[in-house]
Amino acid sequence: MKGYAGKFLRVDMTTGEVRADVLSEDVARRFVGGYGFVGHTLYNEVPEGADALSPENVLCLWTGPVAGTTIPVSSKYIMGARSPATGFIGFGIASGGVGSELKAAGWDGMVIKGKAPTLKYLYIQNGNVELRDAIPYAGKTTWETEELIREELCDDEVRVSSCGPAGELMTCLANVTNDRNRQVGRSGMGAVMGSKNLKAIAVRGTGSVEVANLDELVEFSRDLYKRCRGPATEKYRLYGTPANVLVHNRLGCLPTNNFQKGTFDHAEMVSGERMLETLVKKVVACPSCPIGCDHINVVKDGPWAGTVSSVDYESLELLGPNCGVDDLNAITKAVELCDTLGIDTISAGVTISWAMEAYEKGLITSEDVDGLDLRFGNAEAMVEATRRMCLREGNLGALIADGAARAAEKVGQGSEKFAMVNKKLEWGAYSLRSLQTATLGFATSVRGACYLRSGSYQPDVKGTVDRYHLDRSRGKYVFDGENLYAIIDSLIICKFTRGIYKDNDEIAKILRLVTGFDITAEEMIKTGERIHNQAKLFNVKFGVGRGDDYPPDRAFEEKMYDDVNDGAIIIRDEYDEALSGYYEERRWNEEGIPTRELLEDLGLDTKLGV
Amino acid sequence: MPEEQAIKVEFFGPFMDFGKEAVVPANQPVSFDQLVAALVGQLGEPFEERARKSNTTLIVNNRIISPRRRDEVEINPGDKVSFALLLGGG
Numbered sequence: 001m002k003g004y005a006g007k008f009l010r011v012d013m014t015t016g017e018v019r020a021d022v023l024s025e026d027v028a029r030r031f032v033g034g035y036g037f038v039g040h041t042l043y044n045e046v047p048e049g050a051d052a053l054s055p056e057n058v059l060c061l062w063t064g065p066v067a068g069t070t071i072p073v074s075s076k077y078i079m080g081a082r083s084p085a086t087g088f089i090g091f092g093i094a095s096g097g098v099g100s101e102l103k104a105a106g107w108d109g110m111v112i113k114g115k116a117p118t119l120k121y122l123y124i125q126n127g128n129v130e131l132r133d134a135i136p137y138a139g140k141t142t143w144e145t146e147e148l149i150r151e152e153l154c155d156d157e158v159r160v161s162s163c164g165p166a167g168e169l170m171t172c173l174a175n176v177t178n179d180r181n182r183q184v185g186r187s188g189m190g191a192v193m194g195s196k197n198l199k200a201i202a203v204r205g206t207g208s209v210e211v212a213n214l215d216e217l218v219e220f221s222r223d224l225y226k227r228c229r230g231p232a233t234e235k236y237r238l239y240g241t242p243a244n245v246l247v248h249n250r251l252g253c254l255p256t257n258n259f260q261k262g263t264f265d266h267a268e269m270v271s272g273e274r275m276l277e278t279l280v281k282k283v284v285a286c287p288s289c290p291i292g293c294d295h296i297n298v299v300k301d302g303p304w305a306g307t308v309s310s311v312d313y314e315s316l317e318l319l320g321p322n323c324g325v326d327d328l329n330a331i332t333k334a335v336e337l338c339d340t341l342g343i344d345t346i347s348a349g350v351t352i353s354w355a356m357e358a359y360e361k362g363l364i365t366s367e368d369v370d371g372l373d374l375r376f377g378n379a380e381a382m383v384e385a386t387r388r389m390c391l392r393e394g395n396l397g398a399l400i401a402d403g404a405a406r407a408a409e410k411v412g413q414g415s416e417k418f419a420m421v422n423k424k425l426e427w428g429a430y431s432l433r434s435l436q437t438a439t440l441g442f443a444t445s446v447r448g449a450c451y452l453r454s455g456s457y458q459p460d461v462k463g464t465v466d467r468y469h470l471d472r473s474r475g476k477y478v479f480d481g482e483n484l485y486a487i488i489d490s491l492i493i494c495k496f497t498r499g500i501y502k503d504n505d506e507i508a509k510i511l512r513l514v515t516g517f518d519i520t521a522e523e524m525i526k527t528g529e530r531i532h533n534q535a536k537l538f539n540v541k542f543g544v545g546r547g548d549d550y551p552p553d554r555a556f557e558e559k560m561y562d563d564v565n566d567g568a569i570i571i572r573d574e575y576d577e578a579l580s581g582y583y584e585e586r587r588w589n590e591e592g593i594p595t596r597e598l599l600e601d602l603g604l605d606t607k608l609g610v
Numbered sequence: 611m612p613e614e615q616a617i618k619v620e621f622f623g624p625f626m627d628f629g630k631e632a633v634v635p636a637n638q639p640v641s642f643d644q645l646v647a648a649l650v651g652q653l654g655e656p657f658e659e660r661a662r663k664s665n666t667t668l669i670v671n672n673r674i675i676s677p678r679r680r681d682e683v684e685i686n687p688g689d690k691v692s693f694a695l696l697l698g699g700g
Contacts, residue, residue: 231665235695238624246622247694250669273626461697463674499696564672 001025002212003065003514004033005108009129011122013196014055014114018122018129023108029517030603031531032490033064033108038080038091039534041111043605048541052084052188053170053195055115061102061161061201064492065514068103068209070221072228073289073494075100077109079161083187084195085172085347085403086423086448088539088548090187093452093492094161095294096179097287098203101159105205116197121149121162124203134199139165141340142177149202162200163190164342166390170194172402173347173426177339181284181294181310185344187425187447212516220513224500228290232499236293237283241313242272248317251461252564253431255322257376258353259420259554261562262431266326270316275328284310286494293496297332304329304383309336314451317429318349319386323356324376334386341390347403350426352385354404354419355396363413370394417553423448423544432555433568435460436470440578441478444549444592446535452495454481470574475582483528490531530602533586533594540608546591549579614688619649622694625660628653639684642668642675645691665696 001023010021031040041060050056059081066074077099083090102109105126112122121134137145145162160178167174167190174190175183184190193199211217235243248254249267256264268274275297285292299307309332319325319334338345358364359374370388372381374396388397400407404426408419420427425448432439441456442449451457459477460467487507488495501507504521511519519527536544551570559567583590587598589610596609617634634640634648646661660666668675668683669692675683685691 231663232696234665235623235697238695243623243695244697247667247669247692247697250620250622250692250694251672251674273623461674463676463679 001028002210002516003069004028005103005106005209007106008108009110009124011110011112011131012114013112013116013120013131013198016116016131018131021111028065028515030527031534032487032511032527034062034076034078034093034492035091035486035489036527036531036534037062037109037490038078039089039531039538042080042082042089043534043538043541045111046082046538050082052082052087052090053191055113055196057082057192057195059112059189059192059196059198060109061112062109063099063103064490066491066493066510067099069211069514070218070288071493071510071514072221072224073286073291073497074492075287075289076492076494077102078489078492079176079184079189081189081192082542083425083447084170084191085188086425088423088448088542088544089446089535090189090192091447092175092184092186092189093489094176094178094182094184095286095494096159096182098159098161098178099492100287101203101205103205103209104207105203106207112196112198115195119168119197119199121200121202122198123153124201124205126205126207137199138168141165142342143180143340145200146178146180149200153202155204158202158204160200160202163193164340164390166342166392166401167191167194168199169392169401171343171390171392172406173344173351174342175338175344177342181296181339183339183344186346186450190342211514213513217513220509224497225290227500228497230500233291233496236291236496239272239276240293240295242275242295242311242316244313245271245317246273248430250564251434252562252568253434253461255317255429255431256562257324258322258350258357258418259427259431260357260558260560262434262560262565262568263562264321264326267321269326270320270328270331272313275311275316279328279332289494291494291496297328299329299332302329303380304333307333307336309333309339311335314429315345315349318346318353319382322349322353322429323382325379325382326377327379330379330383333383337383337386337390341387343390346428347426348386348389350420351389351400351404351407352382354407354415355385355400357418358411358415363411363415364399367395368399369396372396417557420552420554421449422551423548425449427552430457431560432551433468433560433570434565435467436570437465437467437474437477439551439555439570440470440474440575440582441481443551444478444579444582446532446539452485454478454485456481468568470570470578472577472581474578475585478582479585482532483525486528486531487524526602530604533599533602533604536594537599537604537608540593544592546579549592550575616687617645617685617689617691619645619691619693622692624695625693628657628660636685636687639686642680642683642685645685661693667694667696668692669694
């Protein structure tokens with residue numbers, strides 16, 4: 001098989017057994033790689049009812065066929081498991097060099113089960129694979145772990161993915177970090193690592209990937225590299241994603257004070273433009289990336305002098321304006337805490353903003369928050385709350401460490417209505433009421449509240465639709481976006497390059513040149529539909545229903561007023577209609593369950609269909 | 611100048627190289643081309659190239675104008691216009 005190593009690792013943490021397994025061509029053709037392989041693995045291998053933090057849960061890590069090839073920005077990997085945050089499918093895609101390194105070591109991925117008796121890390125050096133003692137790294141930050149493992153192995157080029165202390169504490173929002181600033185961020189994969197006593201995965205590979213048509217692939221890659229330096233990616237090169245701040249503010253879709261408003265009075269203070277001028281010291285790119293979107297901040301003075309972190313839009317927005325904070329130094333510090341101690345920045349920002357609102361409304365007391373003055377806009381309190389959350393420290397840490405939904409369940413008193421979550425996962429940095437197609441896409445996403453599954457904000461922000469209303473036709477935008485993104489995430493190529501491809505056939509061309517599979521654009525999109533439905537079936541196995549596909553109550557019950565919005569709200573009947581339209585487009589029933597006919601058509605297991 | 615006789619323009623991202631904002635006198639609706647021409651008069655020739663790049667996002671009164679509809683748009687005196695880079699995911 002071209003484009004694939006053709007084999008993956010099976011690791012039993014309980015017994016310590018590590019063995020090779022064969023990747024079948026049938027699975028490769030039907031699920032491509034990455035996200036497709038995660039859905040396929042988890043659906044088939046996670047036992048019904050398995051607790052996310054039990055040894056029965058399966059943690060898998062996959063690359064795609066393009067990893068290690070000349071295709072630009074193709075070095076990514078995906079990690080997946082049943083999510084401790086949502087109870088449904090959990091996964092995250094990380095940039096950096098781990099994916100291409102694993103491919104160079106001769107492996108497409110790995111499937112990890114069980115629980116080690118003591119803390120271990122997995123070391124892969126080409127064909128040599130072993131579980132090693134990680135007790136010396138217990139409690140270490142992700143950055144320390146990465147450096148210490150390299151020191152231990154006397155190899156500066158080893159790529160390391162590790163969980164931080166939050167992962168070891170099995171905090172539902174724990175992430176996984178590699179290459180210092182790159183994360184498998186969402187849905188708690190760090191907690192699953194922690195539950196298996198797996199501190200890190202270290203990879204070193206010196207081989208190469210055989211492709212089907214090298215000459216044409218190199219020629220096409222050259223063209224794509226040029227396009228990567230063109231206008232489609234200029235925003236990412238110049239500012240990184242924080243360029244969104246001022247534009248979202250102008251459009252009234254910049255979540256502020258726990259999504260109560262869509263504009264922030266001090267947006268200029270936290271803009272990408274301001275960040276570039278005052279804090280960015282270095283721009284970093286992934287292997288094989290000509291874009292370089294990763295802007296590294298260094299705080300020069302003040303209480304957080306010496307802080308270093310890579311701050312993207314979502315992190316900046318949710319730890320900044322959404323907490324009422326206009327201090328870029330504080331935001332940079334909070335991101336550093338999240339990255340090193342091991343918590344997802346999106347979930348951290350939304351959970352802390354929930355706590356701020358609950359505190360201001362008197363639903364939680366000074367004692368509950370360890371005496372912090374946890375009001376919106378208090379930068380010092382936001383940073384300290386982040387630290388306590390990561391370490392589950394004090395009353396506040398215990399309250400919020402597992403996210404807004406679980407904190408709201410403990411506090412009650414109506415605080416559930418402003419826990420900005422879907423499927424118990426915190427919402428991305430896009431205002432719900434002023435981007436309503438996006439809201440439909442986020443709420444129906446298999447991972448929960450996810451802005452990365454369909455790009456459904458695009459018809460809203462591009463002015464293709466009325467973003468303040470919904471109708472039955474909106475499901476088509478989500479459906480089309482999900483099917484395409486399922487392929488992008490399975491290949492795995494960087495979404496920041498999606499604008500460089502002239503059409504879907506150019507993406508299919510990548511698959512043809514790398515794997516030799518004779519696949520048309522239409523067949524590729526159908527494959528995307530299969531991949532998405534496979535992930536959905538995992539959720540069906542764990543009880544997902546229509547009620548899980550709604551945004552939080554605030555979207556329906558509170559009108560939004562700010563500098564741009566004059567009473568924006570989602571009308572529940574319109575949302576119901578749009579949701580039914582989406583299900584119809586997907587050929588799911590009114591409860592959001594795939595029909596047997598659809599599953600047969602896609603060649604998927606029909607057992608859970610209706 | 612009274613607001614009803616001008617178009618207020620603000621700049622984001624690389625457009626900030628030309629300043630933070632500008633005011634274009636207008637007592638009747640103008641097209642995108644006419645607006646750019648007026649701004650070139652104030653800001654110099656390089657603005658034209660920047661404004662006509664394929665990744666320019668035009669926002670009129672808090673609404674993004676689809677690049678396909680840019681030639682049809684009428685910008686009225688009193689309108690607020692923003693020039694920014696193409697939006698994408700975070």
